[in-house]
Amino acid sequence: MKKFLVGVILESFKKDYITALNIAHELGVNGVQMYATDGELSPDNLKGARRNNFLKEIKSRDLCVSAIVGDFGLPFTDTDRNKIIIEKSKRILDLAKDLDTNIVTTHIGTIPEDERSDTYKIMQEACFELSEYANRLDAHFAIETGPEPAKRLKKFLDKLPSNGVAVNYDPANLVMVTKDDPVQGVYTLKDYIVHTHAKDGKPLGLSEAADSKEPWIELPLGQGNVDFPQYIKALEEVGYRGFLTIEREVGMKPAEDIAHAVSYLNKLIEEN
Secondary structure (H helix, E strand, O other): OOOOEEEEEHHHHOOOHHHHHHHHHHHOOOEEEEEOOOHHHOOOOOOHHHHHHHHHHHHOOOOEEEEEEOOOOOOOOOHHHHHHHHHHHHHHHHHHHHOOOOEEEEOOOOOOOOOOOHHHHHHHHHHHHHHHHHHHOOOEEEEEOOOOOHHHHHHHHHOOOOOOEEEEEOHHHHHHHHOOOHHHHHHHOOOOEEEEEEOEEEEOOHHHHHOOOOOEEEEOOOOOOOOHHHHHHHHHHOOOOOEEEEOOOOOOOHHHHHHHHHHHHHHHHHHO
C-alpha cells in the first residue's frame, strides 16, 4: 500500500470536467477534488441521477474523490451571513458523502489573534455548528492553512467539540502568506490534518511585489520555498496517509505543470 495518495483539483486543468477526468486518469493519479459552490457540480445542480452518473464517470477511470472544495470566498465573520454559508456548507457535505468522500475543504477567513474579540467568537460559533454536523456524518470540514500561523489555528480548533472541523494542509499558503514553517506546522497540526494540497511558492521581495498583484508567487512543485522532502517526511512521521492533492492556480501550461507535479510527488514518495 502506498504511503500517500496523489490527487489533483480538476479545475486546475482549465478544461471541462470529462476532459479533466480523462487527463487525470492518463496521469495515473489516485483521486480528484472539485469545486461545488456553484456551477454544474453545486448541490442544487448535481442532483439525483446526475449525481450518481458523475460518480460513475469518476470511478470508471479508476479514480475517487479525495475531497470537495466548499469555499464560498467569504469569511465567517458576519452572524447573519454565516447562517446562509453554514446551510450551504452542510448541503455540500451531503453531496460529498454521496460522492464517497467525507471531506469538504474551505477557508473561513483570518482567525484573529485576540480570542476575546467579537470576530473570534462569531467564527467559533459557526465552526462549532459545522463541527457538530460533520461529526454526526463521520466527516470533516477542513480549514485550509495559510491566513494565520499554524499555532493560532490549532488553538482555535482545540476549542471545538470534535474534529468535525479539521485541517486541509496547504504548505505553500503558509510559506507565501504567513511565512510560517510548513514542516514544523505539520507537527503542530498533526491531530487535525485530514487532507493536503500539494502546492509550492514563495513570498516576493519589495521590488518584485511592486510588479505583482500579490506579495507572493505560486511556483511548480520543487521550485518554491516549501522543502518537500522534509515536508513529506513530517507527514509520514505524524501518521498522515491521505491525499497529496495537486493545486495549480496559475501558469500557461497547467497540464504540463501538473504532470511534472505528479512525477515529482511519486518520486518523493518512493524515496521517502
